[in-house]
Amino acid sequence: MKRILETERTYLRELAWEDYDDLCEILQDEKTMYAYEHAFSDEEVRNWLNNQFRRYKNFGFGLWAVVDRNTNCFIGQIGLTMQNVENKQELEIGYLLKRKFWHKGYATEGAIACKEYAFNVLNKKRVVSIIRDNNYASQHVAERVGMKIEKQFTKHYYNMDMIHYLYVINKTK
Template sequence: MILETERLILRELVQEDFDEVCKLLQDPVVMYAYEGAYNNQEVQEWLERQFRRYANDGFGLWGVVEKESGELIGQCGVTWQDCDGKRVPEVGYLLRKEFWHKGYATEAAIACKEYAFEKLGFDEVYSIIRDTNVASQNVASRNGMKKVAAFVKHFRGVDMLHLVYGVHRG
């Protein structure tokens, strides 16, 4: 276990989570901001990227487990991301749609922001969010972040405007 909140446990993902991660990354509704669902190979590559992050950086996107059910409901964590040519620590989050609108993303994101400041020693963290993803922008705002920049990211053959939200250590 990496983090615990009132309702959630955040832990490193393992290969045995593949089927549960597929429920998240293969849902076109959840993945609309990424230009569609991932296939099995893309899910595996995504998992392996997290394993490398754990090994190389000591952090990454962690599995979000609902305490009450024990179910893996999404991912949230801290990763290094390119932000218009600058490498920054990002708090990222993605939940299965049946767990939307319950406050879980905000709860996990706040815990990850605090972890980034207190355990990882960052002075500022960001969330980089597609301009059309209003729900994630709202989570960033509830996480104390303000919009600080915007840039175009090229992903899956598409130019996508992304908004950059940031917050400094309080």
Template sequence: MVVLETQRLILRQYEDEDITSLHRIFSDPETMKFYPAPFSIQQTQDWIKRNQDRYRNDGYGLWAVCLKETNELIGDCGLVKQKINDSIEVEIGYHINKKYWAKGFATEAAIACKEYAFDKLGLNKLISIIDPKNVPSIRVAEKIGFTKEKEVFIFGKNHYIYSGVNESNAGQGY
């Protein structure tokens, strides 16, 4: 099911058949450098299942990012509830196949997800959880208008929390 379209991309819900394409991305050590380790096939399958559960429970999750031109799955991007300290925040997360890095795809997908979260879901704030050494991910967060809010210990190590607020709701008592 297609959720969002941009100029070059389609973001859609994961299907079970996406496992091979997604595993090619998630099993790559360079792509997964800021995760504890590249994913096994089982971890990739669990990732798809977890996001399918999110679609049902939250109405959103990480979506497959596909090139409009070829329908090739090149990564994922979407919205995920995360517990930061004692509060639940909604994160924009993104992973793009390294073959497509530095072409603006992560930024294009993240902007679409940000607009969806603010305009369609009415959320007031979004975050991105980023390893301090992940400079390309920091650049994406900054390009979509996020700024560094704080540093927290999460997922077993320190991460930056970048955030952005829904400007159209500013000052409306939300």
């Protein structure tokens, strides 16, 4: 499995089918998925994983597995994805971790590494995070990465209209 990045405590690598059970622990946990308003079915988890494989092939990046460097324990997924925001394609830093790893700094550590990867490897000038208005923990991660709210918008997902904030950081010279 291809390693992409290393942080102080983790490495990020491409997801693989062997990660399915670990992904289920995240995507099928109602408390973890509260911002999505539903836990995923088995089919939705498979589609999620296949979508990452398509992203790797089409863009060279996607959400990556976050793995503890000392224990090789799967922590979650963090990475970069192209997202449509009001008919504009934006490069997003996204993160979803197993609940037992929340509030330990992993999301911030991985998101900062992804920001640097976007700026220094992909030569992007801007990255965003799209975050639900009620997802305060993810908002705090974006703020620790240095992002600021650029705008609020409504996203239609799972037959619902959901208010989101577009957090943005631009590369400085």
